[in-house]
């Protein structure tokens with residue numbers, strides 16, 4: 545079956561995420577544009593995943609809890625998990641490595657926690673966009689140890705990508721990579737032969753509701769369970785893809 549996906553979406557908990565990126569708004573927009581599987585990937589936190597999972601369950605959309613981890617090298621890596629519990633256990637591993645720098649909402653924006661009714665439950669006070677203490681060498685192993693998967697975000701961007709931060713794409717164990725909508729796949733494949741033969745994911749990296757992408761890129765998989773999607777992104781299952 546074709547699984548129309550968007551595995552990189554920010555909520556109002558990311559300081560750069562619009563305040564309208566609430567659990568209900570995100571899932572309803574995903575349903576409106578025809579997506580069948582989404583992930584919530586705020587910077588270094590899974591704080592709004594429980595509420596978003598509850599809304600997605602109600603609307604029958606596959607939901608993968610996750611985060612966009614900022615590694616010690618300032619490279620963004622999207623980490624996804626099959627269950628809320630696994631995502632929260634991963635998060636508990638990340639949180640102690642974050643520098644205790646308070647957020648400055650006037651500069652960076654609010655970091656809003658919501659419940660499943662989109663009601664504010666408070667704010668996250670530590671700035672979430674800083675580099676964690678997790679090295680990029682360890683991300684794949686760590687995410688998989690919690691039953692999850694990890695892929696490098698926006699490898700064609702000149703900042704906060706593995707390629708920009710490391711000056712290339714060394715073999716780090718990634719079985720899939722994310723390329724932005726406008727990325728030139730042929731050019732990237734010539735520059736980074738490591739990506740050839742892997743699913744090249746196209747996600748929205750939405751920070752605003754209207755950025756959530758239309759149902760165009762898809763994975764071809766036997767079913768749309770989180771476990772099957774994660775196995776495919778880990779290279780453990782043959783996976784057709786189109787972007």
Ligand SMILES: [Zn+2]
Nearest residue numbers: 612620697704
């Ligand atoms: Zn990023």
Ligand SMILES: [Zn+2]
Nearest residue numbers: 552554612749
């Ligand atoms: Zn992002």
